[in-house]
Amino acid sequence: MSQPPARRWRVSRRGFLIGAGVVGGGLALGATLGLPWLRLALADVVDGAAPPTIVTTDPAFWFEIAADGRVRLAMPKVEMGQGIHTALAQIAAEELELAWEQIEVVPSSSAGPVADNFGTNASNSVASLFAPLRETAATMRELLRAEAADRLGVAPAALRVANGAFFVADDPERRLSYGELAADAARREVPAEPPVLKPSTAWTLIGASVPRVDLPAKIRGAATYGYDARAEGMLYGAVARPPSLGATLRRAAPGEAARRPGVVAVVAERDFAGVAAESRSAAAAAVRAMDLEWTEGPPLQQEQIDARVRAVPGRGVVIQRAGNAAAALRGPGVITAEYRTPMAAHAHLEPQAALVDVRPDRVLARVSTQYPLGTAQAIARALGRDARTVEVVPTYLGGGFGRRMVSEVAVEAARLSAAAGRPVHVGWSRAEEFHHGFVRPPTHHVLRAALGPDGRIVALEHSQASGGVIFPFIPAPLRALFGADFGAWRGACISYAVPHISVSAEHVPLPIATGAWRGLGLLANIFAIESFIDELAHIAGADPLAFRIAHTGDDEHGRRLRAVLTTVAERAGWGTPAPAGRARGVACSIDAGTVVAHIAEVSRKPEGGVRVHTVWAVVDPGLPINPDGVAAQTEGNICMGLSSVLFERLSVRNGRIAADNFGAYPLLTMRDAPAIEVTVLRSGDVPYGAGEPPMGPIGAAVANAVFALTGQRLRELPLTEV
Amino acid sequence: MNLVINGQTYQVAKDPPRVLLWVLRDELGLTGTKFGCGAGYCGACTVHLDGVAVRSCQVPVSRVAGRAVTTIEGLARGEELHPVQRAFLEAQTPQCGWCMSGQMMTATALIAANPRPSEEEIIAAMDGNYCRCGAYARIRRAVARAAALARAATEAV
Numbered sequence: 001m002s003q004p005p006a007r008r009w010r011v012s013r014r015g016f017l018i019g020a021g022v023v024g025g026g027l028a029l030g031a032t033l034g035l036p037w038l039r040l041a042l043a044d045v046v047d048g049a050a051p052p053t054i055v056t057t058d059p060a061f062w063f064e065i066a067a068d069g070r071v072r073l074a075m076p077k078v079e080m081g082q083g084i085h086t087a088l089a090q091i092a093a094e095e096l097e098l099a100w101e102q103i104e105v106v107p108s109s110s111a112g113p114v115a116d117n118f119g120t121n122a123s124n125s126v127a128s129l130f131a132p133l134r135e136t137a138a139t140m141r142e143l144l145r146a147e148a149a150d151r152l153g154v155a156p157a158a159l160r161v162a163n164g165a166f167f168v169a170d171d172p173e174r175r176l177s178y179g180e181l182a183a184d185a186a187r188r189e190v191p192a193e194p195p196v197l198k199p200s201t202a203w204t205l206i207g208a209s210v211p212r213v214d215l216p217a218k219i220r221g222a223a224t225y226g227y228d229a230r231a232e233g234m235l236y237g238a239v240a241r242p243p244s245l246g247a248t249l250r251r252a253a254p255g256e257a258a259r260r261p262g263v264v265a266v267v268a269e270r271d272f273a274g275v276a277a278e279s280r281s282a283a284a285a286a287v288r289a290m291d292l293e294w295t296e297g298p299p300l301q302q303e304q305i306d307a308r309v310r311a312v313p314g315r316g317v318v319i320q321r322a323g324n325a326a327a328a329l330r331g332p333g334v335i336t337a338e339y340r341t342p343m344a345a346h347a348h349l350e351p352q353a354a355l356v357d358v359r360p361d362r363v364l365a366r367v368s369t370q371y372p373l374g375t376a377q378a379i380a381r382a383l384g385r386d387a388r389t390v391e392v393v394p395t396y397l398g399g400g401f402g403r404r405m406v407s408e409v410a411v412e413a414a415r416l417s418a419a420a421g422r423p424v425h426v427g428w429s430r431a432e433e434f435h436h437g438f439v440r441p442p443t444h445h446v447l448r449a450a451l452g453p454d455g456r457i458v459a460l461e462h463s464q465a466s467g468g469v470i471f472p473f474i475p476a477p478l479r480a481l482f483g484a485d486f487g488a489w490r491g492a493c494i495s496y497a498v499p500h501i502s503v504s505a506e507h508v509p510l511p512i513a514t515g516a517w518r519g520l521g522l523l524a525n526i527f528a529i530e531s532f533i534d535e536l537a538h539i540a541g542a543d544p545l546a547f548r549i550a551h552t553g554d555d556e557h558g559r560r561l562r563a564v565l566t567t568v569a570e571r572a573g574w575g576t577p578a579p580a581g582r583a584r585g586v587a588c589s590i591d592a593g594t595v596v597a598h599i600a601e602v603s604r605k606p607e608g609g610v611r612v613h614t615v616w617a618v619v620d621p622g623l624p625i626n627p628d629g630v631a632a633q634t635e636g637n638i639c640m641g642l643s644s645v646l647f648e649r650l651s652v653r654n655g656r657i658a659a660d661n662f663g664a665y666p667l668l669t670m671r672d673a674p675a676i677e678v679t680v681l682r683s684g685d686v687p688y689g690a691g692e693p694p695m696g697p698i699g700a701a702v703a704n705a706v707f708a709l710t711g712q713r714l715r716e717l718p719l720t721e722v
Numbered sequence: 723m724n725l726v727i728n729g730q731t732y733q734v735a736k737d738p739p740r741v742l743l744w745v746l747r748d749e750l751g752l753t754g755t756k757f758g759c760g761a762g763y764c765g766a767c768t769v770h771l772d773g774v775a776v777r778s779c780q781v782p783v784s785r786v787a788g789r790a791v792t793t794i795e796g797l798a799r800g801e802e803l804h805p806v807q808r809a810f811l812e813a814q815t816p817q818c819g820w821c822m823s824g825q826m827m828t829a830t831a832l833i834a835a836n837p838r839p840s841e842e843e844i845i846a847a848m849d850g851n852y853c854r855c856g857a858y859a860r861i862r863r864a865v866a867r868a869a870a871l872a873r874a875a876t877e878a879v
């Protein structure tokens with residue numbers, strides 16, 4: 001693992017950082033992310049330093065133009081299949097006037113106090129980086145323009161730019177490439193005025209379906225993931241695991257492990273036991289030879305968990321209120337229904353893995369993690385070191401889905417590497433993935449509504465209870481501040497125009513570790529709400545699609561919801577009869593600013609169960625940076641969502657998670673994957689998330705189609721009784 | 723013991739008994755073949771053994787000596803991608819990409835044995851390869867397209 005070249009940064013008047021020390025003499029321009037306190041923290045670093053103001057830590061993201069004209073963009077966002085590196089390259093290339101292929105996106109490391117504090121999650125990467133990235137790229141372009149104007153002896157306005165070079169407008173032979181300008185431009189001051197950004201009408205890359213930058217390597221099997229990370233002299237690690245949920249080490253001793261062939265180091269500590277050896281199998285065998293004693297966890301059963309997760313109207317923390325739902329829901333005629341969703345595994349296909357090299361003065365780690373900074377801090381804590389001496393460089397991720405916001409494997413590899421004095425790779429088995437760490441929490445929802453004489457919804461109440469999603473990972477004072485787990489109630493609010501609304505959420509502490517799963521609470525909450533809306537439409541004697549449209553509001557959300565609903569109705573031929581033996585269902589949602597509607601067409605399998613033939617999806621992410629990328633994310637969300645909706649249920653038996661591999665926890669395969677027809681709408685010039693929102697309506701769309709087909713209302717996932 | 727992988731001969735120890743997957747990945751550095759379950763369920767580890775798709779996590783390395791193993795690294799001819807790789811790229815198929823070596827190796831074996839697979843034959847052949855990212859619609863499309871590209875390539879010869 002080589003050390004990245006050291007850069008030194010000087011702070012400009014606009015808070016931009018200009019870097020020196022780029023190999024070969026080039027220009028680097030970086031910025032902190034838009035949070036004021038990050039900028040302040042940086043200003044502190046700078047003010048405390050002796051002039052000239054130099055910082056040696058890297059900013060949140062930066063561009064480098066090398067003397068040979070190569071442009072690199074170092075970003076804190078990891079690529080886990082969502083096409084983020086491509087989207088960022090497009091945004092940057094637009095203002096830099098480059099072809100998108102000319103920009104190489106690389107992950108920045110965790111080192112430095114202004115690294116990304118949030119990780120890659122919650123579909124926020126494009127949304128949060130769009131503005132800062134464009135401004136930084138445009139600033140870089142203007143620095144180069146100023147340098148080119150001086151060198152060519154013309155006014156900046158007389159220059160044109162294309163393909164990474166400036167030329168004189170009426171004398172195109174007189175030109176200077178970015179590479180030629182880079183080193184000298186690095187000595188200039190950043191203009192005090194923010195640059196003029198290209199108007200959206202002039203965009204050629206933003207909004208274009210350019211091919212993904214990471215796919216050529218992935219197609220050849222040449223992309224490096226955490227499980228593929230290798231280093232000279234490396235060892236393989238294996239870790240002892242508790243035999244049941246809640247069991248802890250009572251006593252750990254090396255036993256016979258050290259005498260096993262290939263073993264280099266045995267660690268037997270109060271809270272950790274593991275082995276580093278020349279091969280994975282040698283390490284695993286040696287762990288089995290250790291002398292370990294475990295406490296016994298409680299003989300937990302699934303029923304005990306489910307019994308705790310019970311929403312009770314009026315008990316949770318109110319998170320949305322309009323009018324007076326309690327009053328409107330008093331008296332006869334109130335419609336009530338309950339919904340339930342089970343625990344689920346993330347089942348990212350690459351089990352978590354890390355290669356960590358603990359050296360006397362610093363730690364280098366390559367990890368398939370969604371959260372490099374958090375991983376670095378965890379390693380530092382475990383080793384008792386300063387987090388600034390721990391550098392985590394993210395690899396490609398073989399799926400993330402929220403599970404890789406925590407990378408226990410990196411801490412394990414670090415502890416073993418510290419003992420062995422050599423780099424250690426730890427990669428989890430599938431059984432380790434199923435049994436350790438955290439799962440998607442179970443949820444329960446009580447929906448209540450009253451309809452007016454005109455069949456419109458007068459009052460709507462959603463009370464939900466869920467195991468923790470974000471709460472298990474934040475300190476108690478913050479939990480108290482928030483009251484309810486905002487991850488669990490993602491998607492729980494009502495997006496329709498209803499006079500009386502009450503939504504409440506209850507955080508249920510559980511004896512099993514739960515956490516974020518793709519979309520957080522989205523799939524569960526929208527399943528409940530949008531199934532219930534369908535029930536109300538049925539009771540009101542209305543067409544489910546027309547009923548939804550009739551309840552959209554007059555604001556921007558309402559307008560966008562109407563647009564996706566009418567479009568999906570057109571695409572699916574809603575209102576024309578489905579083929580014999582089939583029926584259609586509709587559902588919609590708003591999440592992370594993105595509006596989605598799905599129509600699913602289903603039939604009953606001869607052997608029982610639901611077959612989903614086609615899903616029509618309409619997605620409005622505001623501004624789709626890469627429409628084909630949005631379509632791919634939509635297809636993926638629909639399939640992953642369907643896997644959960646049709647098949648997946650994780651359960652606990654006798655203190656253990658029952659499944660230990662895919663035999664007992666099968667995922668959706670190609671045979672059950674529907675045809676998917678995606679339409680991507682553009683409704684503005686601001687991009688919203690695309691990595692999770694299309695997950696929202698899939699459960700309800702299918703359940704509603706099952707109801708249309710059979711008259712059976714399935715209120716629990718997975719939808720197995722048909 | 724000698725292994726012939728992608729036309730190249732490698733020497734590996736005969737003992738201890740172990741499966742091909744980890745020999746490829748950890749001993750020979752051929753990390754293009756992926757690990758997903760270690761139990762034959764997911765197909766991420768698919769390679770060819772004498773042209774037939776097998777799950778390398780289930781194949782004892784001793785059984786492979788002297789036979790032709792092809793991995794994802796051996797699919798392209800230098801710069802020139804295999805028709806299956808071209809089709810997968812054209813359809814922008816991979817998301818995270820972890821399942822894709824296995825998908826492409828399974829598809830390649832299918833097309834070699836059956837140059838005109840029907841939709842049902844594609845599903846039957848590909849059904850054992852998980853894609854957690856859910857790229858199935860594109861995989862299905864890419865395999866059909868790959869078959870067409872492969873036919874065009876053989877007809878051109």
Ligand code: FES
Pocket residue numbers: 756757758759760761762763764765766767768777778779780
């Ligand atoms: S790793 Fe071999 S089938 Fe899953």
Ligand code: FES
Pocket residue numbers: 081349398399816817818819820821822852853854855856857
């Ligand atoms: S692309 Fe991620 S598992 Fe298939």
